Amino acid sequence: MKVVVLSGGVGGARFVQGLVDVVEPSDVSVVGNVGDNVEVLGLHVSPDLDSILYALAGLNDETRGWGRADESWRALETVGELGGETWFQLGDLDLGLHLVRTQALRSGEPLSGVTQRLAGELGIETRVLPATDDRLRTWIRTPASEFPFQEWFVARGHRDEVDAVRFEGEADATPAPGVLEALAEADLLLVAPSNPYVSIWPILAVSAIREALAARRVPAVALSPLIGGRAVRGPADRMLARLAGGTSPSHVAGTYRGLIDVLVVDEADSDDLEGLGDVRPIVTRTLMADPEARRRLAEAALGAVPV
Ligand code: GDP
């Protein structure tokens, strides 16, 4: 069975780890968000793609939730001592990847090409595809001002309420090589338990990807990132409350209108399944606390496919 999963960073990467435990890793293609990409200290950083790469390579830091295990921060300390910008945390090990990628991009290699090469070097059999090789950037409109995604998320600690999200470059963005092919070949389409607005919408902002999902001939299953109406971490619950008017499963499903057939929701939300329309709920435990829990969640999503 071939599976495509649309994914943000941490929540998506955790889910993908479970998925490759129950599906042949080489039969999984991950389409990752690039709206968070940022240039820091002259380096091109793709945080969500990196979370996926590190998780699939087993290099990720489980407790921090992002970046690499056994990380150290000496380079960034030096940057600070020298008066450089330190608002975006780049660890010593992590920096190595950013150096290789930045050089490749500067020499003209597309992001999809260098991502595939990095995955290969890390021994990853799963295909990791950026949604697009084109420049696509998420902007967050708040009562204070409109901010580039990372300025709002990291520098301002995503404290400002969100009035709207916008994806710079979406009109011209085309899917990266392999994305439409993977979608066409898939037996199952998955949307990871990621933030709908700032992790999945930037992928769907690539109109050809959204159209491929809308025209699907196979089931599409989304996993809710909320448990009991609350985000496990991050601003997804506050964004849903303000932008969709609530945090129930129907509000989550509403962010993917016309694009999904099934929503996997947590047991803690099972008394609130009204308004889902033709989206079928699957109720299970969705906290990905350990490898076994991740695997069970992936199995629940796969259970949506008739065999
Ligand atoms: P980011 O790009 O690093 O912010 O990561 P994602 O958008 O992929 O994931 C963030 C979302 O993952 C948040 O809304 C969390 O609520 C959700 N999340 C994290 N861990 C879990 C979990 O164990 N279960 C579920 N259901 N959602 C989770």
Ligand code: CA
């Ligand atoms: Ca992200």
